[in-house]
Amino acid sequence: MYRQKKILFIGNDTKLLARHSADAQTEVVSSISFVDAITQRFIPDLIIFDSFRENDVQILRRNEKFLLIPVLIVADSFSQLNNLNSISSFPRVILCNRSVAEDNAFFERMKLLLEKKSSLLPSRTALLVKYAILFLNKNYAKPLTRESLASQLGIAEDYLSRIFKKEMGLTLWNYLTLLRLDFARREILLTGDSVAAIALRSGFADPAYFDRLFKKQYGSAPTTLRH
Numbered sequence: 001m002y003r004q005k006k007i008l009f010i011g012n013d014t015k016l017l018a019r020h021s022a023d024a025q026t027e028v029v030s031s032i033s034f035v036d037a038i039t040q041r042f043i044p045d046l047i048i049f050d051s052f053r054e055n056d057v058q059i060l061r062r063n064e065k066f067l068l069i070p071v072l073i074v075a076d077s078f079s080q081l082n083n084l085n086s087i088s089s090f091p092r093v094i095l096c097n098r099s100v101a102e103d104n105a106f107f108e109r110m111k112l113l114l115e116k117k118s119s120l121l122p123s124r125t126a127l128l129v130k131y132a133i134l135f136l137n138k139n140y141a142k143p144l145t146r147e148s149l150a151s152q153l154g155i156a157e158d159y160l161s162r163i164f165k166k167e168m169g170l171t172l173w174n175y176l177t178l179l180r181l182d183f184a185r186r187e188i189l190l191t192g193d194s195v196a197a198i199a200l201r202s203g204f205a206d207p208a209y210f211d212r213l214f215k216k217q218y219g220s221a222p223t224t225l226r227h
Helices: 014-021 054-061 104-114 123-139 146-153 157-168 172-190 195-201 207-218 222-226
Strands: 006-010 025-029 046-049 071-075 093-097
Touching: 006 014, 014 025, 046 104, 054 071, 093 123, 093 157, 093 172, 123 146, 123 157, 123 172, 146 157, 146 172, 157 172, 172 195, 172 207, 172 222, 195 207, 195 222, 207 222
Parallel strands: 006 025, 006 046, 046 071, 071 093
Antiparallel strands: none
């Protein structure tokens, strides 16, 4: 018999919550301090944090009922995170930038995970994906290649591409592009700099190529954001 999947949502990102609540039963709390109170009536299939708090995963895993449940941590940026020591010992944890978490490919990946039609990578392998995401957050504006990123992690390029796609549901390069586009979108809204200059410091060497990607992602030209 089919059982509707359950998601425990910790935070206040209404857009992200609305996307997931369309297909699953959701319980929402504002912080980790309220989680224990609901365990008698609600055991989720997935736990989503809408921002990154290093101690929250540790607190969550102390409750045996949540020990094996997959956790998704969503944040605008992980650039301030210097290492993954606080969560590296915990399996079944995914990091994802908000701009990517809203992408259809990643959303479909989460649906498969929630429905247990797909699994997460083993802990040590998944840690490589986390390090790749951390590296992209700190270096997305620089000229990057798959080879240089794989070299940073000490693994083969093809292997990195394969495990990243399996864990995240989209390619490493698509992830990087979404990061760059989101940074550029924010800069266009918050600064008066030229679109060409913003494209360059977002990691796009060709402003015309940036313009095409931006239109494809957001449905309009970059300059329309300022109108």
